[in-house]
Amino acid sequence: MGTKRFLSRFFTTASIMLLTASTLGAGPASALTTSDIAVKSQAEMILPERDAMHKLLTNVYDSTSYVNAGNTNYSLNGVSASSIKLLIERFESEGEFANSVAARALKTHMTALELYEKQANADKIVKHMNGFLVLLEQQHSKQLLSGTAYQALKDSTDEMVGQWDTTFSSDRAMTHLHNLSIGIGPRVTGTAEERQGVEYIKNEFEKLGYDVSTQEFKLPDLLTGQLQITSNDNQNVRVAIADGSGYTDENGVTGQLYAAGLGTAEDFTADAKGKIALIQRGDFTFWEKVQNATAAGATGVIIYDNVNSSTPILPGLSNKSSIPVVGITKANGEDLLSQMTTGEVEANLVIHADSTRKSQNVIAVKKPKNIENPEIVYVTSHHDSVAGSPGANDNGSGTSTVLEIARAMQNVPVDKEIRFIAFGAEEIGLVGSTYYVSQLSQDEINRSIVNYNLDMVGTNWAPASQLYVNTVDGKKNLVWDTVSAASKKLNIDDGVLNPYQFSRSDHVPFHDAGIDAALFIWMEPGTARMEPYYHTPQDSIENVSPERIQTIGDIITTAVTDLTSTQAKVTEKAS
Structure with missing residues (x-):
């Protein structure tokens, strides 16, 4: 009409x-x-x-x-x-x-x-x-x-x-993946695009009728900075700011460069005071080099690499420095040393810290009826990505799969509480998941029995033909037991699942809290190599396999349903 x-x-x-x-x-x-x-x-x-x-x-x-x-x-x-x-x-x-x-x-x-x-x-x-x-x-x-x-x-x-419909559909998951990786694109921690991803996930969970909340948390300071050689027409030198570096004000620190060799205590003289130390990588830790420079009165530290690389070295400090510390390439370090042979070289080093950034976890809860203090099962992923990458496999694939599992289970009667969670800020050090677990009460931790964490579960890279079930200690646990049983129930080839020891994802805080946890990721058998598109602009939806999404979706949906569903237990008893 x-x-x-x-x-x-x-x-x-x-x-x-x-x-x-x-x-x-x-x-x-x-x-x-x-x-x-x-x-x-x-x-x-x-x-x-x-x-x-x-x-x-x-x-x-x-x-x-x-x-x-x-x-x-x-x-x-x-x-x-x-x-x-x-x-x-x-x-x-x-x-x-x-x-x-x-x-x-x-x-x-x-x-x-x-x-x-x-x-x-x-x-x-x-x-x-x-x-x-x-x-x-x-x-x-x-x-x-x-x-x-x-x-x-x-x-x-x-x-x-x-x-x-309680069956998992990779078609529906791929629709979510399209919306996240193409509709929004890179979802870098603390950005407006990450917030758009949060809103999308929250709305999708709400459409399914779940009890949905967002958990906001503060992010570590974002350090930005620059190194200019003021004695050479303000030449810009590309830097990587050290983890644990000190900050400067907006004017930075300005001083002559001081060639400090490898940065041993003996490499510093009284002449180093008030200058910026130029130190070569090697022989001992970055932190020891910075300690020696600080003790000598240096106002900043530049560490140059000892091997050729197109990107600056990122010095990792085991403590917090009181002075600014950056890394540069071997080529740039040797160029600065060459300039110093013809006269004094002056530099300005600025490191600014943004302390205002925040991120969010999205939590959707399914509670059983008429059961007090139920056991808790977690199905998780992270929703953020790295800069310059659409974040399709890492980790739009995991988040899209979690959303589709939540849809498949929305009307399944359960005897345990299920929490579907999309964590923020995984890419900068598991910040969202660490914060989430830290906020659980002791009672919640005691009731928590298992965490299925999905990260990079859709690559179409052919060599990554095994679904690794990674635990922090390498030991099989309840996650392995349930997914192994689900795989057999689904008649999936025995060689698809592979138990392995691997951390570096959001299952780690759950393990550290004493909760059985594992990370699911497609990798190459024998080598545990990941796809070549990892953290690149090529991590796009074109390089995601709906078939592999379907496999992981079927396994996790079946495992969680069999573990939590009252209906599944009745059917099992009857058979």
């Missing part, structure tokens, strides 16, 4: 329900009586009357959305058998069916579905809805209902199937 025809019927129907001028806007629609109603044409309505009419119709059809932006929106708000039946009745009243028999056949299906919904029988609901779709297709092909009615009912049916 066209928009013009619909609006004509909309206002004709609505006009019969309008309040008289004496009662317009005076009370809720539920207070109306037939004596309050008068007929008015659309042209006679003033704006408040139209608003009242809209409110009245929304109350009458509270399961549907009335939005018109060129096309009428018949989407349901909270799809169910009852709301679909109401939509069928509405289309029947608007003349969208060729006859009442066609509408009645569809409504009969919905009556049966209402019973299955009360029983929460997912299998029968999905089977019956698929039968409903077949009937809908037949009626549409025979022109027994309009295209508008067909599309609206089909969309609502597809949504309802999605609510009750």
